[in-house]
Amino acid sequence: MNQLIKVENLQYIYNENMANEFVALHDINLTIHEGEFVAIIGTNGSGKSTLAKHFNALLLPTGGSCKIDGIETNSIDKLWAIRQKVGMVFQNPDNQIVATLVEEDIAFGPENLGVPSDEIKTRVDQALKAVGMEEYRKHAPHLLSGGQKQRVAIAGALAMQTKCLVLDEPTAMLDPQGRLEVLETVKNLHKELGITIVYITHFMEEAVEADRVVVMKNGSVLDQGTPRAIFTQVKKLKELGLDVPLAAQVAYQLRNAGIKLPADIITDEELAVALCQSF
């Protein structure tokens, strides 16, 4: 499979050669394939956002390399090609909306690229449909709910025909309903349109939905694997200051109390089934 993002020995230092120099990333090696859904978890300050900002050249490596679809991010003349391939969605929806109507906001990116207007219309229609916001095209974005705003932001990236979406804690400020909307939208884009997803989150029940979970600590990749492989290491994750899904936590404590349960439980459903079989 095509290696969409390839990071080799990546290092990033804030304020290099200054008194307040700070190494945010050291020696990261990570490959993300086209069509993958990768979740990145780690404590605050572990380097998740710094790493994500390398994926569309908002930050350039101070050491090592970051390639997007084979292009080095520090080739300045390829900057726009890179940003079209990788779209970013941030935590605060209010910081990324520029226009006064939903459809204009989504059209902003392609308009700036000089895409012909018929083509823009098609792209906006498709993007709105993909995030389930067709009815809101004439609405003012600032009057939408948080979840809807995030879906507009995602649609904006889709209108750029992006191959990959990098979402940096897109649900942190949302209520349960909004979180569900955004997660469902992302899952759908991954499944239906084959868009590569890089999803940074502190909600472990969201990370469970990914194909692969990457665990970061102090600017390095500490571990990676399937959600099941990662989240069954309850003790290790807790020591790292991270959570596991509730069912994994409860199963772990039940096993410690001597109840015989399989070691790989991570969902409520699995726990219910296992407990039913144990009596």
Place this chain on the structure above:
Amino acid sequence: MSIILKNATYTYMANTPFERTAIKDINLEIGEGEFVAIIGHTGSGKSTLVQHLNGLLKPNQGMVMVNGVDLHQKGEAAKMAKRSVGMVFQYPEHQLFEETVYADIAFGPRNLGVPEEEVDKRVRRAMEFVHLDFAVYQDRSPFQLSGGQMRRVAIAGVVALQPQYLILDEPAAGLDPCGRDDIFTKLIELHKKTETTIILVSHNMDDVAKMANRLIVMHEGQISLDGSPKEIFKHTEKLKAAGVDVPQVTALLSRLKVAGLDIDEHILTVDDAVKSIIASLRRKKSC
């Protein structure tokens, strides 16, 4: 000593086509030393409500009293009453502006005319409260910290004001699980030690259920439920109508109950849930 809202109604952009009543005829008393959580989905009026508690918004109708003083009267008394209520907004990190973490946290107390020696003490205490190592962070620029660290600096800035009532609007959003537990543990500690009244706005049931001794559920600008967490979570239907999730623990236990386990689903902590499951399995085996 308490905060009282009497028949408070607030309408945004009144007399325009965008007119929207955010809170309607709210009557509420929050007593000294309480730990209250206000929950509700986006647009339910929780943020509007709390902005009345320190006089940031003035109700179109009704009144707000803090420690017996009407917040919107003129004079020194109202000013002092407002000062007794500290507020940590959503995204408090957007309010950081100083060159160093120290200066940012010291800004509030300095403005109140607190002597420099006392300011220093408060800054240290506030940084300890949010778990930021004084030696490491005091001279760092607040703008080069991670999102979670910036959040902590911003919270420390309000804690340094030592308000009698401390309001926090979604303080844990964007913090990692450890940071979340940390802030909450510290809040509980602050509440116990200093008897600071804590008013927490959140849509995360799991967080608030464990801590608060009183929950207020907002729905369409009105209070739909008000009581202890255990009491509130029995009203599943009303919670659903208000768009609020029951805590994950409660959801998991309900699922297990459906699967045939005989357990009390109105449990709020993981440890209690585990105990309850084990007890239920034992009962099953013995019969």
